[in-house]
Amino acid sequence: MSGTANDRRAELAVNLARVEERIARACVTAGREPKDVTLVVVTKTYPADDVRLLAELGVRQVAENRDQEAASKAAACSDLSLSWHFVGQLQTNKARSVVRYADFVHSVDRARLVTALSSAAEREGRRIGCLVQVALDRESGAAGQRGGVGPDGVGRLADAIAAAPGLWPAGVMTVAPLSGPYAGRPDAAFERLWEISTRLRADHPAANMVSAGMSADLEEAVAAGATHVRIGSAVLGVRPGLR
Template identity: 80%
Template sequence: MTDRKAELADNLARVEERVARACSTAGRRREDVTLIVVTKTYPASDVRLLAELGVLHVAENRDQDAAPKAAACADLPLDWHFVGQLQTNKVRSVTDYASFVHSVDRPRLVTALSGAAVRAGRETGCLIQVTLDGESGDVGSRGGAPPERVADLAGEVAAAEGLRLAGVMTVAPLTGPYAGRPGAAFEELWDISTRLRAAHPAANMVSAGMSADLEEAVAAGATHVRVGSAVLGVRPRLG
């Protein structure tokens, strides 16, 4: 085993232990929580090693990095998740490789994704990104729809050709009433998901939690946790 593969294997084992322990503490089954490894800034060679280690879900947040990486790994049995802010001029590229887009936050993006998915002959799973930063109605700096807009936006996704409403996503807020309280933020996301599932029962994905707060996310009901640095190491500084 190469040094890098051994490093990744050790890191994955530690993350797996954390997820399993969090599930046990929350009284949940381990198989009900999906680990998504966020591979941003790391090379396709790392993605290949992760696949050899049994990883099935990987995520990226910049299309200019993700598209060539996904192409280089097209032979691998991976689901690619796009988790970053998405500009409408990038949707055609993203729908070519991403099984899920976690950052749907505005009607214009829904329209663009729908057109691109139809042209590509693909069905794209869409999660509504919910911002819990600041006061209700403000759009957080990292994107997202305010809670009161989720129902309408979800309805647009559900009605759009080529798209499948998959669930909701959030990032632990840096500002506002939930700043420093990721567990409370994730509980609020779960409540939003519960209301969404009353109207759209199949929209059952709850994407929350990263390396620093995955335990709080699992405790609050997250079905998918997005872990990067805990698996791949401290990210290199981008120029």
């Protein structure tokens, strides 16, 4: 390994340890076990070499938000034992590509996407875990600024996933809203997501993933019951172009 690669590995190791410590502290505060919270490292804009270094450091769950980048990166790292999560907004015409590498899609927000993913998964002989993306800024019928389905549509969409060949309802996901009643209140937003998850699990017991929290608000997510936190910049650094 070159000196530059060694330096990068050391940087990632330090950042990863800090994030794992943050998760551990948040779990202690919330009375939870750290093993019950899974770190998903979002590697968007960073090269496959970084994914390899993260794998050396013990990371097994990685996420991407754009298919073109994700597909090539997953192919370059196909020899590693990784679970790939797709977390970005997904067009139906990208479903066939995504199901070839993704084990979980966190951004399922409409019936047409369920149909596209199901058809693609069957064609590829795969079974994909689908999380319903919940748009909390659409509470009470308001117009949302991000992708996702309003809280009142979660059950119907999960039912559609459960009925779709090649798919299974894995849980719910949200991003802290920028508008609406939860704007600037990630703790309240994630608590609302937990309520939605609890209701969903009454009908779909296996849908136990609660994907919430990023670099800035992972503590609030853990306190509210998140099972998976999606962390990018706190592990990999500020994305290129944002420095």
